[in-house]
Amino acid sequence: xxxxxxxxxxxxxxxxxxxxxxxxxxxxxxxxxxxxxxxxxxxxxxxxxxxxxxxxxxxxxxxxxxxxxxxxxxxxxxxxxxxxxxxxxxxxxxxxxxxxxxxxxxxxxxxxxxxxxxxxxxxxxxxxxxxxxxxxxxxxxxxxxxxxxxxxxxxxxxxxxxxxxxxxxxxxxxxxxxxxxxxxxxxxxxxxxxxxxxxxxxxxxxxxxxxxxxxxxxxxxxxxxxxxxxxxxxxxxxxxxxxxxxxxxxxxxxxxxxxxxxxxxxxxxxxxxxxxxxxxxxxxxxxxxxxxxxxxxxxxxxxxxxxxxxxxxxxxxxxxxxxxxxxxxxxxxxxxxxxxxxxxxxxxxxxxxxxxxxxxxxxxxxxxxxxxxxxxxxxxxxxxxxxxxxxxxxxxxxxxxxxxxxxxxxxxxxxxxxxxxxxxxxxxxxxxxxxxxxxxxxxxxxxxxxxxxxxxxxxxxxxxxxxxxxxxxxxxxxxxxxxxxxxxxxxxxxxxxxxxxxxxxxxxxxxxxxxxxxxxxxxxxxxxxxxxxxxxxxxxxxxxxxx
Amino acid sequence: xxxxxxxxxxxxxxxxxxxxxxxxxxxxxxxxxxxxxxxxxxxxxxxxxxxxxxxxxxxxxxxxxxxxxxxxxxxxxxxxxxxxxxxxxxxxxxxxxxxxxxxxxxxxxxxxxxxxxxxxxxxxxxxxxxxxxxxxxxxxxxxxxxxxxxxxxxxxxxxxxxxxxxxxxxx
Numbered sequence: 001x002x003x004x005x006x007x008x009x010x011x012x013x014x015x016x017x018x019x020x021x022x023x024x025x026x027x028x029x030x031x032x033x034x035x036x037x038x039x040x041x042x043x044x045x046x047x048x049x050x051x052x053x054x055x056x057x058x059x060x061x062x063x064x065x066x067x068x069x070x071x072x073x074x075x076x077x078x079x080x081x082x083x084x085x086x087x088x089x090x091x092x093x094x095x096x097x098x099x100x101x102x103x104x105x106x107x108x109x110x111x112x113x114x115x116x117x118x119x120x121x122x123x124x125x126x127x128x129x130x131x132x133x134x135x136x137x138x139x140x141x142x143x144x145x146x147x148x149x150x151x152x153x154x155x156x157x158x159x160x161x162x163x164x165x166x167x168x169x170x171x172x173x174x175x176x177x178x179x180x181x182x183x184x185x186x187x188x189x190x191x192x193x194x195x196x197x198x199x200x201x202x203x204x205x206x207x208x209x210x211x212x213x214x215x216x217x218x219x220x221x222x223x224x225x226x227x228x229x230x231x232x233x234x235x236x237x238x239x240x241x242x243x244x245x246x247x248x249x250x251x252x253x254x255x256x257x258x259x260x261x262x263x264x265x266x267x268x269x270x271x272x273x274x275x276x277x278x279x280x281x282x283x284x285x286x287x288x289x290x291x292x293x294x295x296x297x298x299x300x301x302x303x304x305x306x307x308x309x310x311x312x313x314x315x316x317x318x319x320x321x322x323x324x325x326x327x328x329x330x331x332x333x334x335x336x337x338x339x340x341x342x343x344x345x346x347x348x349x350x351x352x353x354x355x356x357x358x359x360x361x362x363x364x365x366x367x368x369x370x371x372x373x374x375x376x377x378x379x380x381x382x383x384x385x386x387x388x389x390x391x392x393x394x395x396x397x398x399x400x401x402x403x404x405x406x407x408x409x410x411x412x413x414x415x416x417x418x419x420x421x422x423x424x425x426x427x428x429x430x431x432x433x434x435x436x437x438x439x440x441x442x443x444x445x446x447x448x449x450x451x452x453x454x455x456x457x458x459x460x461x462x463x464x465x466x467x468x469x470x471x472x473x474x475x476x477x478x479x480x481x482x483x484x485x486x487x488x489x490x491x492x493x494x495x496x497x498x499x500x501x502x503x504x505x506x507x508x509x510x511x512x513x514x515x516x517x518x519x520x521x522x523x524x525x526x527x528x529x530x531x532x533x534x535x536x537x538x539x540x541x542x543x544x545x546x547x
Numbered sequence: 548x549x550x551x552x553x554x555x556x557x558x559x560x561x562x563x564x565x566x567x568x569x570x571x572x573x574x575x576x577x578x579x580x581x582x583x584x585x586x587x588x589x590x591x592x593x594x595x596x597x598x599x600x601x602x603x604x605x606x607x608x609x610x611x612x613x614x615x616x617x618x619x620x621x622x623x624x625x626x627x628x629x630x631x632x633x634x635x636x637x638x639x640x641x642x643x644x645x646x647x648x649x650x651x652x653x654x655x656x657x658x659x660x661x662x663x664x665x666x667x668x669x670x671x672x673x674x675x676x677x678x679x680x681x682x683x684x685x686x687x688x689x690x691x692x693x694x695x696x697x698x699x700x701x702x703x704x705x706x707x708x709x710x711x712x713x714x715x716x717x718x
Binding site: 038107126132135239266272303306310311312439441477511 | 572643649674690691697699
């Protein structure tokens with residue numbers, strides 16, 4: 001509260017008594033206040049059959065509002081959040097309400113200075129990424145000070161010192177770091193049109209956390225370094241990013257003193273109608289947190305997304321999505337996409353789009369060293385025997401005429417449930433899946449879309465089928481009915497239908513959505529974070545607005 | 548809490564008493580180009596003609612639908628109104644390298660930029676994508692819409708036409 005007051009004082013000060021460096025804009029530019037708002041609430045019915053947890057409050061809700069003020073080179077803002085009480089599936093450490101986000105920024109063409117909260121990432125985020133995924137309840141925003149400076153075109157320097165948000169408090173660890181990014185062409189060869197472009201970046205970050213452990217001698221200052229290189233020439237683009245972290249015994253790595261390493265490599269070739277991506281990655285003991293005793297999706301400093309296709313169709317997206325294993329994994333992804341030309345036999349009037357994707361992740365090849373505080377040894381380029389995940393799929397998208405279009409997707413997955421979810425006794429699941437999505441546009445405003453999906457497996461909870469009918473009336477309305485049916489469950493009593501209906505109304509920056517029905521337990525992932533959502537039965541309402 | 552919000556709401560009224568009806572200034576933030584350069588949103592340019600700014604991601608089906616549907620009409624739209632479409636991808640490190648092959652594969656003829664840590668998305672207070680903005684001759688936001696349903700692009704083009712004829716946007 002006290003810091004918020006300080007911010008407000010600064011804000012009023014800036015608005016009323018412009019200092020010299022900002023005077024021109026402050027006097028002439030118009031002040032603007034904008035923001036956004038979201039409220040999600042659910043009424044929970046008792047449903048023991050699907051294993052929905054009992055909710056004594058009956059109604060739970062999450063809400064937030066952002067208010068951003070800008071005037072010329074100055075901006076400031078706050079976000080109020082409330083969890084009364086926090087909805088099922090979100091971290092229960094979100095308790096009550098408060099203002100976990102407030103900031104003030106001054107910026108001009110070359111310089112940007114921020115105090116308070118800010119989001120930031122160095123390169124691809126291998127050693128630092130502060131970001132938010134509100135739908136997943138993930139927010140590791142930094143709280144401190146940051147300066148960004150562009151001394152010459154093509155060179156960007158950043159420096160920061162901050163603690164990290166954890167629910168309604170801050171991390172015990174303090175982060176200090178910096179990043180430089182140099183675009184060789186813009187910095188040294190401005191105005192010259194070279195075929196090859198090169199971008200180089202380097203970053204360093206240090207975390208301080210005192211050692212109060214009675215037994216272990218833990219490093220209080222843990223440093224991590226990152227380097228990256230991006231070379232672009234015509235249709236080719238090659239990117240490499242490497243990270244190194246000194247010894248950092250933590251709850252996550254079971255207190256070993258081995259240094260951590262991470263490497264991401266990717267190459268793409270693309271031209272009109274054709275694209276190829278090849279990527280590889282290796283993570284070794286690279287979980288980096290602002291509290292070494294942290295568990296769950298909190299206190300994460302770096303960003304380690306899965307190197308697999310990000311699916312959005314219901315069954316592939318939420319039943320067995322892969323989650324990165326930061327303590328050790330090695331994997332690849334290949335994606336080939338092309339477009340069969342319009343007017344050809346297979347292309348038809350609108351062309352046909354085809355995507356083939358294969359990705360695989362295994363454990364590292366580890367030799368456990370007895371009584372060694374380093375924990376294990378691992379050869380860098382050797383792939384471990386244990387399979388964590390496989391995803392092979394084919395997607396065909398075709399528009400037949402003005403009214404009809406369709407997507408067909410065939411997938412085959414291998415999912416090591418024990419490793420990915422940190423469980424025991426579930427083993428590995430083998431699951432072929434299919435998705436058919438057909439849309440029929442009745443006229444300019446009315447469209448009907450139907451989805452049919454299946455997942456076949458003998459293991460775990462057995463096979464699933466899913467059907468969806470959606471009707472949209474442009475530009476304001478949609479209605480959808482979804483049924484998910486666990487027809488392959490070993491227990492006949494659990495061969496249940498999960499039927500849900502949703503209605504939504506959209507106008508300008510606003511949307512309201514009401515749903516009713518049973519929701520299957522699932523895992524929802526975006527980027528590097530996954531959220532386990534338990535089964536539920538009830539009425540949901542979601543209101544959002546951007547203004 | 549109430550006082551703080553009330554106070555914050557007062558500030559713009561205090562400091563800009565002579566406010567006249569106009570669009571919202573487009574926030575100034577840095578974006579990445581597909582060939583690794585850093586540009587500023589203040590460099591957006593369409594010679595006084597309207598600009599459509601559409602936020603999307605490779606994994607967002609309705610976003611891709613919207614951009615694909617507009618792509619089929621884009622030549623006609625440009626001819627009639629001179630409108631420019633800018634597509635801003637919020638794909639993060641997981642999918643960022645896929646953006647260029649994806650755009651090429653679709654054959655989209657847009658200016659495409661990357662907002663890999665959602666800085667611009669946040670500055671525009673976007674809740675969810677797809678989210679589309681319409682900018683006037685002074686590059687001010689005069690209309691916005693979240694989500695996409697088939698046919699929305701026709702409504703959007705009506706607004707673009709109103710704008711290019713010098714009319715005020717009326718829904």
